[in-house]
Amino acid sequence: MISNRLKRIASYVSKEDKIIDIGCDHALLDIYLIKNKILDKVLVSDVHEGALNAGIANIKKEKLSKKIETRLGNGMEVLSDKDDINTVLISGMGTTTILDILKNEYLKNINKLIIQSNNDHTELRTEVVKLGYKIVNEEYLVDMGKNYIIIVFEKGNEKYSKNELRYGPILIHDKAYLNFELNQCIKIKNFIPTNKWILKYRLNKEINLLKKLIKRCGE
Numbered sequence: 127m128i129s130n131r132l133k134r135i136a137s138y139v140s141k142e143d144k145i146i147d148i149g150c151d152h153a154l155l156d157i158y159l160i161k162n163k164i165l166d167k168v169l170v171s172d173v174h175e176g177a178l179n180a181g182i183a184n185i186k187k188e189k190l191s192k193k194i195e196t197r198l199g200n201g202m203e204v205l206s207d208k209d210d211i212n213t214v215l216i217s218g219m220g221t222t223t224i225l226d227i228l229k230n231e232y233l234k235n236i237n238k239l240i241i242q243s244n245n246d247h248t249e250l251r252t253e254v255v256k257l258g259y260k261i262v263n264e265e266y267l268v269d270m271g272k273n274y275i276i277i278v279f280e281k282g283n284e285k286y287s288k289n290e291l292r293y294g295p296i297l298i299h300d301k302a303y304l305n306f307e308l309n310q311c312i313k314i315k316n317f318i319p320t321n322k323w324i325l326k327y328r329l330n331k332e333i334n335l336l337k338k339l340i341k342r343c344g345e
């Protein structure tokens with residue numbers, strides 16, 4: 127049984143994707159991709175031996191060692207020009223780590239990125255767009271009480287407004303997501319002491335913007 131989060135990430139994988147799942151850990155997503163015939167083979171990696179070994183054990187248990195190749199190493203450093211990979215999948219890490227991973231020579235071969243970062247989605251969008259990718263899909267989901275955002279990028283150039291980079295060009299039209307952001311802002315605002323007026327001012331601005339965006343969704 128895999129989580130709804132991993133299932134939703136898997137839903138963005140297409141037959142033609144030649145994938146590396148970086149930071150595979152348990153490799154449950156990759157086992158799901160093969161067992162559900164979404165892919166015939168997949169390459170997975172992890173920088174920590176213990177995590178990769180957990181993945182290898184699960185892969186062996188499912189008798190999928192011939193279809194799921196495993197590599198130990200840091201990010202895209204496990205790839206060389208001999209590999210035929212066009213899609214990078216990274217989930218369950220923070221944006222700083224994800225951006226460090228993407229700053230690699232091999233990125234020139236990558237057409238598609240499927241990313242579920244745990245934080246800083248504005249920074250993620252801004253920096254990945256600078257690397258020459260456009261946003262083709264975004265999804266906000268709640269799984270086991272936790273909030274997640276999945277972003278799919280493809281090679282290409284697109285200009286985005288400040289608000290689109292902040293909330294996502296697709297998620298900016300998603301009422302459930304905007305309401306989640308609004309509630310977060312209200313919660314933070316209630317914790318801020320009254321003398322922190324600059325912070326309060328910024329939050330009020332954000333709250334007003336979110337209310338306007340939410341209203342627009344309903345029209």
Ligand SMILES: C[S@@+](CC[C@H](N)C(=O)[O-])C[C@H]1O[C@@H](n2cnc3c(N)ncnc32)[C@H](O)[C@@H]1O
Pocket residue numbers: 148149150151152171172173174177199200201202216217218219223227
């Ligand atoms: C929280 S787990 C996420 C596992 C899985 N991707 C998921 O979404 O459920 C993060 C994994 O990323 C691995 N990791 C962190 N930094 C990495 C890097 N630079 N290169 C490869 N793996 C990394 C960690 O060892 C860990 O196993």
